[in-house]
Amino acid sequence: MSFRAGFVAIVGRPNAGKSTLVNTLVGRKVAIVSPRPQTTRNRIQGILNRDDAQIVLIDTPGIHKPANALSRQMMDELDQALDGIDILSLIVDASAEFGGGDRYSIEWVRRFAGPVFLLLNKVDRVKKPLLLPLIDRYQKLFEFAEIFAISALTGEGCLDLVNGWLARLPEAPPFFPPDQFTDQPERFLVAEMIREKAILATREEVPHAIAVLVDTFEETQDLIKIRATIYVEREGQKGILIGKGGQTMKKIGTLARKEIESVLGAHVFLELFVKVQANWRQNPALVRQLDWRRQLEQLGEMQQEETER
Ligand code: GDP
Ligand code: MG
Numbered sequence: 001m002s003f004r005a006g007f008v009a010i011v012g013r014p015n016a017g018k019s020t021l022v023n024t025l026v027g028r029k030v031a032i033v034s035p036r037p038q039t040t041r042n043r044i045q046g047i048l049n050r051d052d053a054q055i056v057l058i059d060t061p062g063i064h065k066p067a068n069a070l071s072r073q074m075m076d077e078l079d080q081a082l083d084g085i086d087i088l089s090l091i092v093d094a095s096a097e098f099g100g101g102d103r104y105s106i107e108w109v110r111r112f113a114g115p116v117f118l119l120l121n122k123v124d125r126v127k128k129p130l131l132l133p134l135i136d137r138y139q140k141l142f143e144f145a146e147i148f149a150i151s152a153l154t155g156e157g158c159l160d161l162v163n164g165w166l167a168r169l170p171e172a173p174p175f176f177p178p179d180q181f182t183d184q185p186e187r188f189l190v191a192e193m194i195r196e197k198a199i200l201a202t203r204e205e206v207p208h209a210i211a212v213l214v215d216t217f218e219e220t221q222d223l224i225k226i227r228a229t230i231y232v233e234r235e236g237q238k239g240i241l242i243g244k245g246g247q248t249m250k251k252i253g254t255l256a257r258k259e260i261e262s263v264l265g266a267h268v269f270l271e272l273f274v275k276v277q278a279n280w281r282q283n284p285a286l287v288r289q290l291d292w293r294r295q296l297e298q299l300g301e302m303q304q305e306e307t308e309r
Helices: 018-026 069-081 100-109 128-141 158-167 186-205 235-242 244-264 284-289 292-308
Strands: 004-012 044-050 053-059 087-093 116-121 146-149 211-219 224-232 268-276
Touching (some): 004 158, 018 044, 018 053, 018 158, 053 158, 128 146, 186 224, 186 235, 235 268
Parallel strands (some): 004 053, 224 268
16 A cells, blocks of 8 residues: 655635644644634644555644734744645635735745645535635636635535645655654643633733743653743733632633643643733744744753753
8 A cells, every 4th residue: 555645734814724624634632723813823733644644734823914023933934834845725714705815825825836725614604605706716816736615613525635635745654653643842732722721711801912931841750740931911911811819810720731631641730820021022032932943942952051061
C-alpha cells in the first residue's frame, strides 16, 4: 500500500472556521476556538493520521491588514506558514456576505505558487441553492485547484476534502510518529487553553488584551504543577478578570484545569496570576517574548548556561 504525506496550510479571515476545521479533522483539541476573531495567535499544527496517509495541518492567524506590532507579527507568521507546504487552503465563511476582506484574502493567496483549494465553510447555515452563485463568484476571481463545500462544525464534506488533499500529496513516509497529534509543546497548549477560558469568561469586556505565559511546568509523580500569568493591558481589565471576590478567576482556573487534565491525562494543580502590562500589544519585545518558539529558545539558552556554569 502506498503512503502519502504532506503539509496543508489553512488560511482565511478571522472567524472563518480555521481552528474548528483543524480540531474536527484531528479529533483532539489543538487549536482554540472562539466566537471572537483573532484568537489564534501562533501557528498551530494538527496532525491527521490515517493508515494510508499523514496530513500535517497548519492553522494560521486570520488574514487581515496589520495595524499594530502584534498583528504585524501575526501576518509574518502567515508568510512563514507558506514555507514548505504542499497545498494552501483558503477557508471562507459561506454564510456571510462577500466583502472587501474576502477580496483581500484572494489577493493574498496569489503569492503561493502551488495548488490553492477553496473551502466554503459553514454550509450547515447556508441554503444549498445559494452556494452555486458564490462558487461562481470565487471562480471568476481566482483559479482554485479545487472547491469544497464543508461544515467544519458538523464534519459535512470533510471526508471528501481530506481525499481531495490526499490526491495531490506526494508519496512519502510520515513526518511525525503517528501517535502525535500536534508538534506544540505542552506548555504552549496549556497557555492556549487558559487564554481561551479567560476570553470566554470575560466575554466582550476584555477583548484581545489577554496573553498567557506559563511560568513553571513541573511534572511530579502524581500531578503536574502549573503556574501561569495572564497579562492584561489595564487595571480595569484585571478587575474584570478577577471578578467579585475572585469568582471569575476561580471559574477560569477550574475550567482550564479540567481541560488541561483531560488533554494531558494527568492530575493538575493550576495556579493563576494576573498582571497589568500596559500596551503589551504595541510592544514588540513582549510580543516576541510571548511567542512559544522564542520561549523554547530561551529555555534552551538557560539550560545551556546552567551546564556551562
Ligand atoms: P478561526 O478564527 O478561523 O480559527 O475560526 P474558529 O474556528 O475559531 O471559528 C469561529 C466561529 O465560527 C466559532 O464560533 C465556530 O464555532 C464557528 N464555526 C466554525 N465552523 C463552523 C461551521 O461549519 N458551521 C457553523 N455554524 N459555525 C462554525
Ligand atoms: Mg483560529
